[in-house]
Amino acid sequence: MLKLATTVLGTAVGLIVLVAAGVAGIVSALFGGGDSANASQPSHAALADIPSNYLALYQQAAATCPGLDWSILAAIGKIETNHGRLNAPGVHSGENFAGAGGPMQFLQPTFDSVVARHPIPPGGSTPPSRYNPHDAIYAAAFYLCGNGARDGRDLYGAIFAYNHADWYVSQVLNQATQYKQAARNSGTDTAASPQAQQAVNYAQGQLGLPYVWGGNGPDHGHTGFDCSGLTKAAYEAAGINLPRTAQTQYDAVPLLPKEAPLAPGDLVFYGTPGNIHHVGLYIGAGKMIHAPDFGQPVQVGNIHWPGDDYAGATRPAR
Structure with missing residues (x-):
């Protein structure tokens, strides 16, 4: 069963051919992060678009999973509910037509399963709630980590596990790229315009x-x-x-x-x-x-x- 039944903001399109196996490793290399030493910095677009409390949560939660950059969590939060700002059924209470709820659009059984395996750090609701941004974002980090994001093994596969559609993975990676500050030039490459x-x-x-x-x-x-x-x-x-x-x-x-x-x-x-x-x-x-x-x-x-x-x-x- 899909971890998510659907996205709130995503446009449903037909499934497409899976990306070639070698791409998964490259994607992980492009978006690796997690610990404070390797995590990317927010771009101007990220700072302008992401509420400060959500940005802090994305960064803190990603740090629990070596290899997971905060920008991936932020991209999922953007696509799912515009960082909790979307006024639609299932964002702040209740469920959407497919049973998803909260800012990261968890199905309740999936959220319960993640929380049972990975206790949510203090700072959210008691008991943890998929509607609480703190709890939902940490749960999303744990879910991605357990499905391939740890140490950059298969970030593409981790996002695909979050929502079983290649178009969704592409949307997340594209949004994450916009949220990451361009890395300083290194090696033999020069900077992009x-x-x-x-x-x-x-x-x-x-x-x-x-x-x-x-x-x-x-x-x-x-x-x-x-x-x-x-x-x-x-x-x-x-x-x-x-x-x-x-x-x-x-x-x-x-x-x-x-x-x-x-x-x-x-x-x-x-x-x-x-x-x-x-x-x-x-x-x-x-x-x-x-x-x-x-x-x-x-x-x-x-x-x-x-x-x-x-x-x-x-x-x-x-």
């Missing part, structure tokens, strides 16, 4: 959608993307219009010098200058989000592999 980060945020929200030849994504009536459809849609979300095909995208913007460090949001191309056959969106640490081929969903992959025909990179947003 605000528009490039918007493009990355959009692409992260499409993880798991199917490969569709000529696909431009759900915003254009398609169930998924091909490679250049994804990069075009990502930059469209950032207010930048790109040509439609990998070849024309390659031709549209001057190539970066070979020695130049890449930045999240750069487009990475494969083929030869006159025959570009693939494009991906660089996200840092040698990884890209791309729509690889038939039967393979939108996923995270390496930009280099043995025998690749990497042709270079461009930077549509500077």
Whole structure:
């Protein structure tokens, strides 16, 4: 049985193909946190949107689970009930049509099961209540931790356990990205521009959608993307219009010098200058989000592999 029967704010859409197994580890790496030393810091968007008492609870509860960043809890709280601000049945009392209640939308049996295994720290209701933000947020952290979030083993799977839908996982990860302050540049990458980060945020929200030849994504009536459809849609979300095909995208913007460090949001191309056959969106640490081929969903992959025909990179947003 699903941990949640439904979300309050989430839009119901058809289930999509599960993201490739390798993506789970990358997602965990991108969103790992938990302890105070490794947890991300709130972005301006997070500080503006999340009530201060909820933000403190998300951070404190996430710290109980090594590998769980507070932004994941906050994203779930946003999607479920807008951090308890939604005025709908089952948020402050009662239940929605599927039996979920409270700011984190727990089914009562699931909440009781979590609390029985993991005592809620002092500061909430006595006995613990799924309607109390303190109790509900800690219970959500414990639930995620027990389903794969601990030590970053399978964060994707943990969120999927919270609500069995890949579209839901994508929404949570996309919202969490918006809530996290961009990490300071490290290694050989350079920092992303605000528009490039918007493009990355959009692409992260499409993880798991199917490969569709000529696909431009759900915003254009398609169930998924091909490679250049994804990069075009990502930059469209950032207010930048790109040509439609990998070849024309390659031709549209001057190539970066070979020695130049890449930045999240750069487009990475494969083929030869006159025959570009693939494009991906660089996200840092040698990884890209791309729509690889038939039967393979939108996923995270390496930009280099043995025998690749990497042709270079461009930077549509500077």
